Amino acid sequence: MASDKIYDRIHEQSPWQEITEGNKIFEAATSKDFCTGEWRTATPEWVADRCKQCLLCTPVCPDSSIPVTAGKRTDFDYDHCKGCGICAKVCPFGAISMREGK
Amino acid sequence: MAVRERLSGNEAVAYAIKQVNPDVMPAFPITPSTEIPQYVANYIANGEIDTEFIHVESEHSAMSATIGASAAGARAITATSSCGMALMWEELYVAASNRLPIVLALVNRALSGPININADHSDSMGARDSGWIQIYAESNQEVYDNFIQAFPIAEDKRVHLPVMVCQDGFITSHGVENILLVEDDKVKRFVGAYEPEHYLLNETERMALGPYAVSNYYMETKRAQREAMINAREVILETASRFEEMTGRKYGFFEEYQMEDAEYAVVIIGSAAGTCKAAIEEIRATTGKKVGLIKIRVFRPFPEEEIAKALSKVKAVAILDRSEMFAATSGPLGAEVRAAMYQAHSTAEVVNYFYGLGGRDITVSDFKSVYDNLETIARTHVVTGMYEYIGLRSTQSEEV
Amino acid sequence: MEKTTYNFKEVMSKSERLAPGHRMCAGCGGTITVRAVLRALEEGDRAVIGNATGCLEVSSFMYPYTAYEDSYIHNAFENAGATLSGVETAYHVLKKKGKIKENFKFITFGGDGGTYDIGFQSLSGAMERGHDMVYVCYDNGAYMNTGTQRSSATPQYADTTTTPAGSVSAGKVQVRKDLAAIMAEHHIPYVGQSTFTSNFKDLYTKAQKAIYTPGAAFLNVMSPCPRGWGYEPSEMMNICKLAVETCYWPMFEVIEGKWILNYEPKNKLPIEEFLKPQRRFKHLFQKENEQLIGKFQEEINRRWEELKNRCSL
Numbered sequence: 001m002a003s004d005k006i007y008d009r010i011h012e013q014s015p016w017q018e019i020t021e022g023n024k025i026f027e028a029a030t031s032k033d034f035c036t037g038e039w040r041t042a043t044p045e046w047v048a049d050r051c052k053q054c055l056l057c058t059p060v061c062p063d064s065s066i067p068v069t070a071g072k073r074t075d076f077d078y079d080h081c082k083g084c085g086i087c088a089k090v091c092p093f094g095a096i097s098m099r100e101g102k
Numbered sequence: 103m104a105v106r107e108r109l110s111g112n113e114a115v116a117y118a119i120k121q122v123n124p125d126v127m128p129a130f131p132i133t134p135s136t137e138i139p140q141y142v143a144n145y146i147a148n149g150e151i152d153t154e155f156i157h158v159e160s161e162h163s164a165m166s167a168t169i170g171a172s173a174a175g176a177r178a179i180t181a182t183s184s185c186g187m188a189l190m191w192e193e194l195y196v197a198a199s200n201r202l203p204i205v206l207a208l209v210n211r212a213l214s215g216p217i218n219i220n221a222d223h224s225d226s227m228g229a230r231d232s233g234w235i236q237i238y239a240e241s242n243q244e245v246y247d248n249f250i251q252a253f254p255i256a257e258d259k260r261v262h263l264p265v266m267v268c269q270d271g272f273i274t275s276h277g278v279e280n281i282l283l284v285e286d287d288k289v290k291r292f293v294g295a296y297e298p299e300h301y302l303l304n305e306t307e308r309m310a311l312g313p314y315a316v317s318n319y320y321m322e323t324k325r326a327q328r329e330a331m332i333n334a335r336e337v338i339l340e341t342a343s344r345f346e347e348m349t350g351r352k353y354g355f356f357e358e359y360q361m362e363d364a365e366y367a368v369v370i371i372g373s374a375a376g377t378c379k380a381a382i383e384e385i386r387a388t389t390g391k392k393v394g395l396i397k398i399r400v401f402r403p404f405p406e407e408e409i410a411k412a413l414s415k416v417k418a419v420a421i422l423d424r425s426e427m428f429a430a431t432s433g434p435l436g437a438e439v440r441a442a443m444y445q446a447h448s449t450a451e452v453v454n455y456f457y458g459l460g461g462r463d464i465t466v467s468d469f470k471s472v473y474d475n476l477e478t479i480a481r482t483h484v485v486t487g488m489y490e491y492i493g494l495r496s497t498q499s500e501e502v
Numbered sequence: 503m504e505k506t507t508y509n510f511k512e513v514m515s516k517s518e519r520l521a522p523g524h525r526m527c528a529g530c531g532g533t534i535t536v537r538a539v540l541r542a543l544e545e546g547d548r549a550v551i552g553n554a555t556g557c558l559e560v561s562s563f564m565y566p567y568t569a570y571e572d573s574y575i576h577n578a579f580e581n582a583g584a585t586l587s588g589v590e591t592a593y594h595v596l597k598k599k600g601k602i603k604e605n606f607k608f609i610t611f612g613g614d615g616g617t618y619d620i621g622f623q624s625l626s627g628a629m630e631r632g633h634d635m636v637y638v639c640y641d642n643g644a645y646m647n648t649g650t651q652r653s654s655a656t657p658q659y660a661d662t663t664t665t666p667a668g669s670v671s672a673g674k675v676q677v678r679k680d681l682a683a684i685m686a687e688h689h690i691p692y693v694g695q696s697t698f699t700s701n702f703k704d705l706y707t708k709a710q711k712a713i714y715t716p717g718a719a720f721l722n723v724m725s726p727c728p729r730g731w732g733y734e735p736s737e738m739m740n741i742c743k744l745a746v747e748t749c750y751w752p753m754f755e756v757i758e759g760k761w762i763l764n765y766e767p768k769n770k771l772p773i774e775e776f777l778k779p780q781r782r783f784k785h786l787f788q789k790e791n792e793q794l795i796g797k798f799q800e801e802i803n804r805r806w807e808e809l810k811n812r813c814s815l
Binding site for chain 2: 548550552553559560561563564565566568570571572573574575576577578580581583584585586587588589590591592593594595596598599601602603604606623624626627630631
Binding site: 012013014015016017019021022023024025026027028 | 199200201202262300307308309310311312313315316318319321322323325326329
């Protein structure tokens with residue numbers, strides 16, 4: 001069965017016959033398969049019991065890495081969070097702390 | 103029954119557009135192709151077609167919008183000339199590498215500067231590396247026929263490349279000739295409904311187009327594009343044969359005129375072939391000399407082996423270029439035909455002429471002197487005027 | 503069509519239309535803009551997203567990784583307007599012919615280089631023709647993708663790689679082009695200028711109006727670039743706040759020709775507050791350049807009065 005991951009189907013060693021016509025991609029959001037979490041030099045930590053679920057942290061994330069379901073945020077998507085720290089600065093309740101490293 | 107009409111080349115293209123009834127046509131006026139969008143705008147204004155016209159503010163935007171429309175899933179066309187196509191340059195490459203089956207009606211005109219509105223092939227020859235299929239015409243009939251054939255070629259799954267249908271500015275675009283039109287329903291059936299598989303507005307999938315591709319992908323992408331151009335060869339011939347079944351008119355990569363026994367051949371593109379044919383008839387009738395002509399119809403993909411084969415028995419060949427490429431040697435057709443002959447180990451003598459730049463006339467007597475020169479060269483094996491001009495004023499007797 | 507209520511939690515619960523995994527820098531304002539604008543799409547509506555060449559394009563669709571949940575087209579640097587106008591026209595034809603049933607919306611993004619400068623003609627043409635589309639400029643005030651070269655959106659005195667501050671140079675000589683006003687002069691139904699506010703209500707409602715007002719719409723969104731502007735990435739929201747509170751970046755909209763000022767600071771802050779945290783204005787705080795800050799302030803004041811006049815205030 002073909003892999004779910006785009007990089008198992010098209011990658012930097014693919015022969016020319018397997019490159020999609022005109023470099024078109026026929027599915028959505030394949031970037032999810034690329035891990036940008038590796039880039040982090042600082043990491044946000046969600047302190048759930050301080051969080052009032054005000055959600056002010058969610059729209060400021062450039063990396064769509066604060067998932068919200070039914071009006072509530074959950075933990076960070078560490079596969080993709082780049083650790084910019086904007087969320088920690090906007091949190092009115094000190095519910096996000098930044099620590100050094102991945 | 104085919105309809106006999108008297109139409110200019112521009113009218114013939116516009117009429118074909120009306121019969122095909124494409125979805126979207128963005129276009130910008132430029133002499134001598136302006137009439138094409140004008141006629142189309144009139145068809146639209148009178149409810150004769152349901153094509154949407156986009157009144158773009160430049161040719162760059164014309165090709166950009168055509169690309170957008172084609173990617174979205176529409177059958178999209180445009181028309182232009184000369185500097186208009188030069189302004190599209192970047193987008194020509196994008197259209198081809200995105201593998202979009204766009205059809206462009208190109209009315210060939212000299213590029214600036216100086217500004218000049220008359221025919222030569224500097225516009226399309228400059229775009230010869232852009233990845234477009236290029237089909238040229240001698241007459242209005244051929245323009246019309248080529249334009250109709252362009253759609254099934256471009257849209258074939260083995261190809262998916264844009265097609266440039268070229269005709270000579272004013273000479274065919276504005277010259278009125280008798281022409282046989284194919285009935286509407288036959289054209290519609292020949293071209294078929296446009297049913298792309300992948301497109302932006304496809305309700306059952308999401309498509310992303312136009313990525314940044316790093317060097318690990320770029321070369322493979324170009325190789326895949328080359329494959330489409332290779333495939334285009336058979337598709338062009340298949341389409342021509344279907345067209346012949348429908349109309350009785352025969353097309354190939356090029357036309358061989360009086361080539362069966364020819365010893366001296368001219369290779370040319372476009373409307374000047376008609377003048378050359380008149381010269382051939384006169385020479386053969388008055389002197390019996392075996393002169394012939396190869397008139398290139400398909401320049402991209404380039405029919406290298408076929409041309410070499412067609413020239414395999416001649417003693418001398420004159421390749422006539424209607425554009426400069428400033429290599430300080432040959433013109434584009436000269437270079438490619440010569441390369442084809444070299445590959446086939448031809449021993450024929452070859453000269454390359456420049457003619458008709460910026461609309462300069464070429465006459466029957468010009469062709470007669472070309473054939474005279476070929477005869478001399480074949481006899482003496484001394485090639486004079488390797489890169490010669492036709493109709494050029496000069497203080498020196500011979501160009502180098 | 504204007505929604506009077508803005509339920510932040512409901513809005514934030516809408517499904518995400520820009521996926522993570524794109525390669526924009528940490529702390530980039532560009533993707534915050536994209537997320538915010540696309541959030542204004544109604545859940546059932548399909549969209550085709552356009553994009554001019556720029557940081558966003560090379561980062562959000564690196565083959566084979568697209569960050570978009572919707573169909574997407576990038577063509578070139580200077581033609582996002584024309585390209586999307588072709589897509590939008592195709593939609594009308596195919597819809598008319600019954601080949602498409604779903605509703606599609608058309609939104610294209612360009613940086614200020616691709617919008618104010620090289621793509622200006624294509625944008626103007628698309629707006630003038632009245633295509634039912636939104637052109638969103640994520641304005642970060644320079645050619646960031648190629649390494650912070652000056653654009654016509656770059657503020658005066660900014661130190662960029664092509665207008666470097668030096669011993670005889672105080673950065674960019676000219677003032678910013680007012681693109682939102684120029685777009686308003688196209689007499690299109692909707693023009694909005696915005697940036698990020700804490701609950702994103704301003705940008706969300708403007709995006710909603712831009713997307714759902716029939717006809718051409720233009721949004722100009724200040725989208726700070728930590729790398730090009732020279733500030734700590736985590737300071738994004740503070741920078742935006744200072745831009746608005748100093749009246750450097752006024753929040754306004756033009757609806758059917760009517761100019762509306764959306765926010766007027768109670769205490770307009772001096773422009774130094776906005777300039778100071780940014781490396782690109784560092785040279786203005788050297789003794790010999792101090793009068794330039796005054797000139798900057800005069801320009802801000804002049805434009806603010808001009809805007810208030812347009813808004814009949």
